[in-house]
Amino acid sequence: MSLLSDFFDWLFGGIAMVLGKAASPRTIRNLKSELSRSLLAKLGVALLVVIVLAAVFAPFIAPNNPQVQHLNQTHLPPLGFSAATTQTTSEMVNGSVTVVEKTVWVNSTAEYPLGTNSLGQGMFSRALYGARVSLLVGLLGSGIAAFVGVAIGLSAGYFGGKVDDALMRSADVMLAFPSLVLAVALVGLFGKQGIAVHDPFVALGLAPGMPATFKIPGTVILVVALVNWVWFARVARGEALTLVDQEYVKAARSVGASNFRILRSHVLPNAITPILVLATIQVAAIILLESSLSFLGFSGTTLSWGFDISQGRQYLATSWWISTVPGLAIVLSVIGINLIGDWLRDALDPGIEGEGGV
Amino acid sequence: MSFARFISKRILQGILVIWGVVTVVFLLRYLTPGNPVSFIAPLDAGPELRARIAAELGLNQPIYTQYWNYLTGVMQGDFGQSYIVAKGLPVSDVVFGRLPATIEMAVAASVVAIVLSIPLGVISATNRHEPSDYAATTFSLVGISTPNFWLGIMLVLVMAIQLDQLTGAWAWLGWFSPPTSGMARYQGSPVLFYDGLRYLLSGNTAPMIEWFQHMTLPAITLGTYFTALITRLTRSGMLDELGQAYVQALRAKGLPETRTRYRHVLKNTLIPIITVLGLQLGTLIGGAVITESVFDWPGLGSLLIDAINRRDWTVIQGSLIVIGCGFVLINILVDALYAYVNPQVVND
Numbered sequence: 109m110s111l112l113s114d115f116f117d118w119l120f121g122g123i124a125m126v127l128g129k130a131a132s133p134r135t136i137r138n139l140k141s142e143l144s145r146s147l148l149a150k151l152g153v154a155l156l157v158v159i160v161l162a163a164v165f166a167p168f169i170a171p172n173n174p175q176v177q178h179l180n181q182t183h184l185p186p187l188g189f190s191a192a193t194t195q196t197t198s199e200m201v202n203g204s205v206t207v208v209e210k211t212v213w214v215n216s217t218a219e220y221p222l223g224t225n226s227l228g229q230g231m232f233s234r235a236l237y238g239a240r241v242s243l244l245v246g247l248l249g250s251g252i253a254a255f256v257g258v259a260i261g262l263s264a265g266y267f268g269g270k271v272d273d274a275l276m277r278s279a280d281v282m283l284a285f286p287s288l289v290l291a292v293a294l295v296g297l298f299g300k301q302g303i304a305v306h307d308p309f310v311a312l313g314l315a316p317g318m319p320a321t322f323k324i325p326g327t328v329i330l331v332v333a334l335v336n337w338v339w340f341a342r343v344a345r346g347e348a349l350t351l352v353d354q355e356y357v358k359a360a361r362s363v364g365a366s367n368f369r370i371l372r373s374h375v376l377p378n379a380i381t382p383i384l385v386l387a388t389i390q391v392a393a394i395i396l397l398e399s400s401l402s403f404l405g406f407s408g409t410t411l412s413w414g415f416d417i418s419q420g421r422q423y424l425a426t427s428w429w430i431s432t433v434p435g436l437a438i439v440l441s442v443i444g445i446n447l448i449g450d451w452l453r454d455a456l457d458p459g460i461e462g463e464g465g466v
Numbered sequence: 467m468s469f470a471r472f473i474s475k476r477i478l479q480g481i482l483v484i485w486g487v488v489t490v491v492f493l494l495r496y497l498t499p500g501n502p503v504s505f506i507a508p509l510d511a512g513p514e515l516r517a518r519i520a521a522e523l524g525l526n527q528p529i530y531t532q533y534w535n536y537l538t539g540v541m542q543g544d545f546g547q548s549y550i551v552a553k554g555l556p557v558s559d560v561v562f563g564r565l566p567a568t569i570e571m572a573v574a575a576s577v578v579a580i581v582l583s584i585p586l587g588v589i590s591a592t593n594r595h596e597p598s599d600y601a602a603t604t605f606s607l608v609g610i611s612t613p614n615f616w617l618g619i620m621l622v623l624v625m626a627i628q629l630d631q632l633t634g635a636w637a638w639l640g641w642f643s644p645p646t647s648g649m650a651r652y653q654g655s656p657v658l659f660y661d662g663l664r665y666l667l668s669g670n671t672a673p674m675i676e677w678f679q680h681m682t683l684p685a686i687t688l689g690t691y692f693t694a695l696i697t698r699l700t701r702s703g704m705l706d707e708l709g710q711a712y713v714q715a716l717r718a719k720g721l722p723e724t725r726t727r728y729r730h731v732l733k734n735t736l737i738p739i740i741t742v743l744g745l746q747l748g749t750l751i752g753g754a755v756i757t758e759s760v761f762d763w764p765g766l767g768s769l770l771i772d773a774i775n776r777r778d779w780t781v782i783q784g785s786l787i788v789i790g791c792g793f794v795l796i797n798i799l800v801d802a803l804y805a806y807v808n809p810q811v812v813n814d
Contacts, residue, residue: 148607280479281486284790288752289770293786296774297498396613400756403615404771417616424623431623435616442611 121372126380135381135456142455149454152447159441163239167307167315170233171219174411175319178228183427186223186231187216191427223429225419231433238413238434240322242441245329245398246391252333253394254387257340262371262379264341265348276345279338287335288400294331295406301326302408325408328401332394343386347379354378381456388452392445399438413438469805476801480794487790491783492536496529505777506549545784550776551769557784561766565788566658568765571688572754574681578689579696586693587700588732591708602697609694614753618687618760625683688757692750699742703735737808744800751793 143149162169172178185191195212198205216223222232264275282290302323309315351357352375360370401407402414409415413434420430495502503519511519517526524532539546545557552560590602659681662674707713708731716726755767762768766785773781 277482277486280483281490283748284483284487284794285786286748286750286752286755286789286793288749289755289767289786289789292755292771293494293774293782296771297494297500297782299499392611399613400615400752403613404756404759405775414613417619421619424619428623431616431619435613435620438616439608439612442613443607446607446611 126377128377138455139452142451146451146454148447149451152444152451155440155444156448159239159444160243162236163243165309166233166236166240167309167318170230170236170318171221172230172233173317173319174229174233174237176229178224181217181220181224181228182226183423184214184220184224184228185216185427186429186433187218187221189223189429190215193426222433223427225416225430226423226427231416231429234411234416235413235433235437237319237322237411238416238437239441241324241409241412242395242398242438244324245332246395246445248329249332249336249394249398250387250390252329253336253390254340254383256333257337258344258376258379258383260337261341261344261346262348262375265345266352266367266371266375268352272345275341279341282335282338285335288397290335291328291331291397291401292404292406294334295327295401298327298331300328300406300408322411323409325398325402325412328398328407331401332397335397336390336394339390340383340386343382344379347382348375351375351378385449385452385456388445388449392442392449395438395442395445469809472805473798473802476798480798483794484791487794488537488540488787489533491786491790492533494786495779495783500777502777502779505779540787545787546780548778548781550778551773551781557780560769560781561784561788564764564766564769566660567763568754568758568767570659570681571684571757571763571765572750574685575688575692575750575754578685579692582689583693583696584700584732584736586697588704588727590697590701591704592727594705599701602701606694606697606701609690610698612690614687614691615756615760617690618683618757621683621687622760684757684761684763687760688750688753691753692746695746696739696743699739700732700735703738704731707731707734737804740800740804740807744797744804747796747800748793751789 143153183191183193190213192211193214195210197208197210199208220230220232222230222235224230225234260275260279264272285293303326304321304323306321307315307319310318310320354374357370357374360374365373398407398412399414399417402409402412403418404414405418407415416434417431420427420432420434423430502523503516503525506523507516507519520526524535527535536546543558545561547554547556548560586602586605590599593599657673657677657680659677662677665671665673713726713731716730717723754765755770757763758765758767759771766789770782770785770789772778773785
């Protein structure tokens with residue numbers, strides 16, 4: 109019991125200390141001055157706020173249920189566009205039934221502002237719900253990867269020697285596989301499990317007609333964390349290597365502080381800035397990775413941007429918007445997160461250079 | 467440490483990593499759910515046939531014997547035979563038959579990226595806060611934020627479909643022909659650069675033109691992320707270098723500005739870029755996998771995805787090992803290049 113409570117004490121004390129360091133007055137001042145100076149940072153914050161709001165309040169914003177099919181409303185173009193579709197009807201001509209193909213121009217309707225797909229589902233509603241999946245996978249994936257990678261990297265850098273060798277050689281083996289290749293193999297082989305989560309707004313009865321549950325691709329979250337922890341381990345190890353020789357670490361050791369205490373109270377808080385910046389960039393990278401996986405059909409949900417892009421491919425010649433809309437959503441959110449990453453990097457100057465792509 | 471010792475140490479490390487790769491890939495089959503026999507056996511196969519297939523696969527041997535047999539086989543270039551994707555063919559034939567198409571796409575994308583990005587980065591850095599700088603910065607921000615499979619689809623949409631419908635001229639040229647229909651004709655036997663060159667030498671230009679047409683969109687699709695990334699790195703690197711004291715000294719000495727920029731500043735900028743590119747090679751190979759699936763490109767990536775979907779284990783293992791080894795090999799080359807241009811790292 110005491111071991112467990114010690115562990116929680118260690119964990120939560122560590123989190124409090126890390127947050128205290130990350131939100132120190134100097135850090136906040138630097139962030140503010142960079143934000144007021146940089147137009148791009150403002151744009152990034154604005155984009156992210158819009159996307160987070162869209163994801164959280166999707167059931168209120170969406171004009172229609174993204175999963176309900178309207179088979180008489182298929183292939184509607186976005187507002188302001190019209191599209192030609194061929195309609196086949198059977199007609200009686202001179203006493204015999206013939207199939208007549210007619211080209212009909214379809215106009216957009218306000219109910220589906222960004223058009224509909226081949227099943228008559230609104231692309232705007234689907235884009236809103238897709239934001240939920242992408243942001244959740246990005247945040248959870250990056251968070252788990254950071255937790256594991258930082259624990260491993262800090263230990264490797266702090267203890268050195270055989271521990272370091274063993275951990276870093278296993279990291280090398282991980283790095284020998286391109287992350288997309290490894291992720292495709294792992295999701296494909298372990299199976300694409302989706303976790304159905306109840307939508308709190310619908311459960312409270314606030315958003316009638318919206319889907320009661322939405323699926324989080326569980327395997328994908330674990331796999332993207334598994335293929336990306338290495339980047340955190342490398343950065344954390346590098347930080348630990350320089351911090352372990354600092355006077356205050358030596359002083360703590362000389363008064364008899366335990367290794368865990370030193371790691372938590374002295375090494376981690378001082379290594380947190382580059383880790384935070386990396387975690388931000390990784391959210392963007394993981395969103396791209398998730399969209400690639402669901403594009404290739406390795407996902408646990410059919411309500412995601414990548415999946416919609418793959419669905420629109422076969423209608424490219426007639427309904428261009430089906431692939432275009434979710435793609436634009438990906439580009440805008442990744443630009444927003446990348447701009448925030450640039451903002452943090454410029455304001456906090458952690459001295460790392462854009463590591464870790466898709 | 468001498469350069470030779472540095473390289474040999476690096477190669478030794480690489481061999482250890484490749485051993486790790488083979489081990490992980492071997493173990494993957496035992497960690498994942500599903501019995502390999504059930505994917506090979508016909509649906510109505512009885513227990514006797516299943517036992518024979520298991521024996522054929524060596525599944526009835528103890529795991530360490532299987533591991534040893536697999537490891538020694540791989541060392542001799544024997545990855546077993548394909549049971550599903552290419553029935554009865556040796557996996558090495560299947561994998562190495564697909565490899566050239568992937569390598570050509572990756573090389574073409576790298577050429578596109580390097581040729582475009584370094585001038586863009588230099589223009590951007592030397593014209594700071596001017597329209598050309600803003601244009602290049604915007605391009606690189608959008609470029610690193612765009613998923614390449616979507617870019618590929620958009621290129622097909624704009625180049626092959628919309629322009630085709632508008633003008634008809636593109637169709638007549640055969641330029642940017644819709645790759646999905648175009649490449650389908652070459653499933654299994656793509657027009658490789660090598661083939662094109664062979665025909666070109668004997669006076670037949672058609673295969674080379676065909677190669678170029680089919681390569682254009684995939685190379686742009688795969689190369690855009692790297693073009694954007696290197697532009698960004700070149701710009702920030704050059705801005706850093708231009709503020710250094712030695713640049714002032716060179717200018718004070720009266721060295722022409724172009725010589726200062728290209729002989730000294732750009733050269734120093736390129737050294738750290740090599741390291742980042744080494745780290746990003748995985749992105750290139752991963753990007754090739756997904757670009758192949760957009761353009762139905764008959765390379766290693768589409769083979770891997772096909773094999774995963776149909777659980778052709780020997781092919782999955784073979785392609786993963788070849789991709790992993792190729793990646794390790796390129797990384798050693800990048801390290802060697804880096805040590806050559808920057809001898810300091812040898813002494814670390």
